[in-house]
Amino acid sequence: MSRIEFDGDRCEGHGLCEQTAPEVYRLDDDAxxxxxxxxxxxxxxxxxxxxxxxxxxxxxxxxxESEGAQ
Incomplete structure (x- = not known):
């Protein structure tokens, strides 16, 4: 299994991730x-x-999982 690392300080709310994978990512009303x-x-x-x-x-x-354990 995998997990997502997210750097909220870097995120600018472009929404390309949501457009590409709406099952995984979503921008709220405040981007x-x-x-x-x-x-x-x-x-x-x-x-x-x-x-x-x-x-x-x-x-x-x-x-x-294996990558995160290193």
């Missing part, structure tokens, strides 16, 4: 990012990574 999953299930892993990749300020990163 604050809300993660819709605590742990990324395997069926959403590719979407979560795609949403993180399109972030223009690199505020998102998908980390696998």
């Amino acid at each position: 604050e990012l809300e993660l819709l999953v605590d742990e990324v299930p395997p069926e959403l892993h590719a979407k979560a990574e795609a949403g993180a990749r399109v972030c223009p300020v690199a505020a998102l990163r998908v980390v696998s």
Whole structure:
């Protein structure tokens, strides 16, 4: 299983992550990012990574359990 690391200080509320993976990311009415999953299930892993990749300020990163344990 994977999780999402989110740097709220970097986020500028562009919303590209939400457009790419609305099952994983959502911007609220104040353009604050809300993660819709605590742990990324395997069926959403590719979407979560795609949403993180399109972030223009690199505020998102998908980390696998094994990667986080290092």
